[in-house]
Amino acid sequence: MFACLHGNGNLTALGFEFSPVVEQTAPDTVTLDASGLDRLWGFPQDVAAAMARRASQIRVKANIALAANPDAAICAARGFAGVSIVPQGDEAKFLGPLPLAWLAPSPELQETLERWGIRRFRDLAALPPLGIAERLGPEGLRLRELARGEAERKLVPLEAPLEFEDQIELEYPVELLEPLAFLLARLLNGLAARLATRALATDELRLRLKLENRTIHERTLRLPVPSLDTKAFLKLWQLDLAAHPPESPIVHVWMGMNPVKPRAAQGGLFVPLAPEPVKLELTLARIQAIVGETRVGSPELIDTHRPEEFQLVKVGQAKWGRRSPFVVCQLALRAFRPPRAARVALASNQPSFVAAENIRGKVLELAGPWRTSGDWWTTNPWARDEWDIALSDGALYRIYCEPRGWFVEGSYD
Amino acid sequence: MTERYVELHAHSAFSFLEGASVPEDLAGACAEFGMPAMALVDRNGVYGAPRFHMAAKKAGIRAHIGSEITCTNGRTYPLLVETREGYQNLCRLVTRMKLRAKKGEGAATLDELAEFARGLICLTRHPEARLLDIFGKHNVYAELQRHHHRQQEARNQAIVESGMPLVATNGVAYATAERRELLDVFTCVRQKVTLETAGRQLERNSERYVKTPAQMARLFADLPEAIAHTLEISSRLQFTLADLGYQFPRYPVPEGETQISFLRKRVDEGARRRYQPYHERARHQIERELALIEKLKLPGYFLIVWTLCASARRTPSWRRDAARPPIAPCATRSKSPPSTP
Numbered sequence: 001m002f003a004c005l006h007g008n009g010n011l012t013a014l015g016f017e018f019s020p021v022v023e024q025t026a027p028d029t030v031t032l033d034a035s036g037l038d039r040l041w042g043f044p045q046d047v048a049a050a051m052a053r054r055a056s057q058i059r060v061k062a063n064i065a066l067a068a069n070p071d072a073a074i075c076a077a078r079g080f081a082g083v084s085i086v087p088q089g090d091e092a093k094f095l096g097p098l099p100l101a102w103l104a105p106s107p108e109l110q111e112t113l114e115r116w117g118i119r120r121f122r123d124l125a126a127l128p129p130l131g132i133a134e135r136l137g138p139e140g141l142r143l144r145e146l147a148r149g150e151a152e153r154k155l156v157p158l159e160a161p162l163e164f165e166d167q168i169e170l171e172y173p174v175e176l177l178e179p180l181a182f183l184l185a186r187l188l189n190g191l192a193a194r195l196a197t198r199a200l201a202t203d204e205l206r207l208r209l210k211l212e213n214r215t216i217h218e219r220t221l222r223l224p225v226p227s228l229d230t231k232a233f234l235k236l237w238q239l240d241l242a243a244h245p246p247e248s249p250i251v252h253v254w255m256g257m258n259p260v261k262p263r264a265a266q267g268g269l270f271v272p273l274a275p276e277p278v279k280l281e282l283t284l285a286r287i288q289a290i291v292g293e294t295r296v297g298s299p300e301l302i303d304t305h306r307p308e309e310f311q312l313v314k315v316g317q318a319k320w321g322r323r324s325p326f327v328v329c330q331l332a333l334r335a336f337r338p339p340r341a342a343r344v345a346l347a348s349n350q351p352s353f354v355a356a357e358n359i360r361g362k363v364l365e366l367a368g369p370w371r372t373s374g375d376w377w378t379t380n381p382w383a384r385d386e387w388d389i390a391l392s393d394g395a396l397y398r399i400y401c402e403p404r405g406w407f408v409e410g411s412y413d
Numbered sequence: 414m415t416e417r418y419v420e421l422h423a424h425s426a427f428s429f430l431e432g433a434s435v436p437e438d439l440a441g442a443c444a445e446f447g448m449p450a451m452a453l454v455d456r457n458g459v460y461g462a463p464r465f466h467m468a469a470k471k472a473g474i475r476a477h478i479g480s481e482i483t484c485t486n487g488r489t490y491p492l493l494v495e496t497r498e499g500y501q502n503l504c505r506l507v508t509r510m511k512l513r514a515k516k517g518e519g520a521a522t523l524d525e526l527a528e529f530a531r532g533l534i535c536l537t538r539h540p541e542a543r544l545l546d547i548f549g550k551h552n553v554y555a556e557l558q559r560h561h562h563r564q565q566e567a568r569n570q571a572i573v574e575s576g577m578p579l580v581a582t583n584g585v586a587y588a589t590a591e592r593r594e595l596l597d598v599f600t601c602v603r604q605k606v607t608l609e610t611a612g613r614q615l616e617r618n619s620e621r622y623v624k625t626p627a628q629m630a631r632l633f634a635d636l637p638e639a640i641a642h643t644l645e646i647s648s649r650l651q652f653t654l655a656d657l658g659y660q661f662p663r664y665p666v667p668e669g670e671t672q673i674s675f676l677r678k679r680v681d682e683g684a685r686r687r688y689q690p691y692h693e694r695a696r697h698q699i700e701r702e703l704a705l706i707e708k709l710k711l712p713g714y715f716l717i718v719w720t721l722c723a724s725a726r727r728t729p730s731w732r733r734d735a736a737r738p739p740i741a742p743c744a745t746r747s748k749s750p751p752s753t754p
Contacts, residue, residue, distance in 0.1 A: 303612030371561035371618040376594055377608050385561075
């Protein structure tokens with residue numbers, strides 16, 4: 001048994017609610033294999049009634065027809081309004097009053113049939129097949145089969161959309177993280193198993209929690225590489241929810257996973273062994289839970305003249321600009337973090353004596369000032385003069401002066 | 414003030430979006446600091462030279478002319494005009510490189526530099542033996558700039574070690590330090606970026622302003638010869654725009670006539686035809702304009718225009734020339750009145 005839906009609205013979704021084999025026959029027509037639905041609903045008219053009920057619920061306006069073959073169902077749905085049940089064996093009689101234009105013959109064939117006075121299904125169905133084959137060829141025969149409701153063919157099924165989502169409606173609100181973890185583990189295992197059966201993995205996990213106070217708490221985890229490690233996922237969710245707890249007890253849990261192809265990577269022989277990406281993500285999440293989200297990542301230099309300016313980006317995503325081709329300094333600077341505040345005596349506008357924590361001495365030689373300034377268009381402009389100095393304690397230092405005062409930035413090795 | 418210094422590398426706003434001060438401001442700052450002269454070397458042209466010349470004359474300093482020429486090797490060379498021939502060569506070089514490129518683009522080859530090198534002095538931050546061959550040993554100087562920048566100082570060390578005669582400049586791009594902000598904005602316009610995203614394309618600091626001779630002497634205290642060479646070069650740059658020496662082609666006049674007397678007669682004939690009666694006001698105005706033409710040595714030009722107009726009138730497609738001089742109505746048969754004072 002086949003069913004056809006002809007009308008407006010999301011016909012495909014309605015079709016998939018009743019059958020896994022759904023054909024998108026035309027933009028306004030969907031045909032589905034309704035075999036077995038009689039075991040659920042009983043007679044074909046009950047199946048059709050169930051479809052009509054569901055259609056009205058989801059606001060789909062469609063003619064519904066059930067028939068023994070797909071093309072008879074399509075013709076009936078297109079030709080008759082409302083619900084039509086085409087009786088098996090009496091298709092030709094049922095479809096007989098329909099105009100031939102529904103079969104969309106070629107213009108030449110239509111003109112020929114028009115000249116013969118053949119205007120309805122029953123007129124064509126009554127013609128002898130041999131005569132049609134001689135005069136109209138294979139197309140004529142095919143039209144006759146359709147007009148008689150005898151055409152047999154297989155459906156061209158649509159692929160069901162791959163959605164990996166699951167949800168649990170809770171009987172009583174969950175307040176603590178620990179019982180929630182059991183629920184999350186159940187959802188994770190189920191979704192991961194579904195992904196694994198299709199040889200897929202995920203790079204994004206979404207969690208939507210409905211709360212007792214009728215608000216929704218949504219969180220998303222993005223992974224650096226696709227994975228199916230449910231233990232790591234659960235730990236990541238635990239850390240994330242500990243850092244961002246819901247405001248109120250949870251009454252409904254929904255989880256979704258983004259399906260992607262797993263990445264197969266082969267390590268190079270001479271490439272140092274890197275930690276497994278998901279485990280690294282887990283470690284970073286643990287560190288974030290301790291020090292704060294904005295304080296973990298890879299440093300990336302910002303394109304500015306301002307010294308020491310950098311931003312934190314996700315680990316492994318930092319971009320490093322090319323170094324200047326002109327080697328400025330052969331010495332390495334051992335930077336003090338934070339820079340040490342200093343007291344500096346000046347002579348002729350140049351440092352002559354420097355004192356800071358564990359540093360004290362007379363300036364024997366110096367180079368500078370190396371002057372930079374910028375951000376003058378902001379409310380936070382900056383200016384800085386640097387000197388490289390050789391102190392009487394035998395060491396080389398970099399000191400700088402800015403509006404806040406003098407600082408020792410580091411010592412040269 | 415005992416130190417003496419001449420700035421030989423200054424860009425004005427005529428270096429499109431690469432300079433943030435007009436020539437008058439540069440000349441004013443120069444005069445204020447007691448600098449005897451300054452060289453304006455706008456990028457790939459001498460567009461700012463006339464205004465700089467006039468401003469310098471007013472401020473009582475000497476205006477050296479030059480241009481920073483972009484070369485196909487990716488480098489730029491400030492070329493200073495030493496003689497009138499040098500000015501002619503520089504203009505020809507700029508014309509040659511501009512003619513084959515789109516507006517705002519163009520670069521000269523080293524062979525073209527060699528072709529137009531006479532009368533020019535080259536400053537360079539890339540000392541190369543090829544430049545000595547092109548301009549001659551005594552016409553190439555290695556340029557040192559100090560903007561309190563580590564990388565620049567490292568490059569300076571390499572330049573000093575080259576052994577070429579050194580000259581200190583400040584690569585001036587604005588008259589006062591505050592103008593650096595305007596230059597930053599110009600840089601953004603040129604690079605089509607915003608101030609927030611321009612990053613290191615902006616100026617590192619505000620040091621490219623017109624510095625006093627004392628400041629420059631302090632900056633180059635370890636290389637006094639670099640300062641001394643600025644004065645030496647300045648003394649060699651004898652050419653100014655006052656010495657252009659351009660003469661209009663001479664108009665052939667009959668025996669016993671000068672160009673101005675011939676023009677005066679033609680104007681008198683034209684005026685008598687045009688003004689009937691030939692009233693005093695018109696006579697007075699024409700006399701004033703003729704005196705100015707004589708002073709500017711332009712009678713030849715007006716006579717040539719007169720000939721052209723006479724020739725053009727004989728052709729049916731003759732149209733009034735938009736650039737006609739005020740005296741033209743009398744020298745020709747046009748109906749326009751003479752300009753009123």
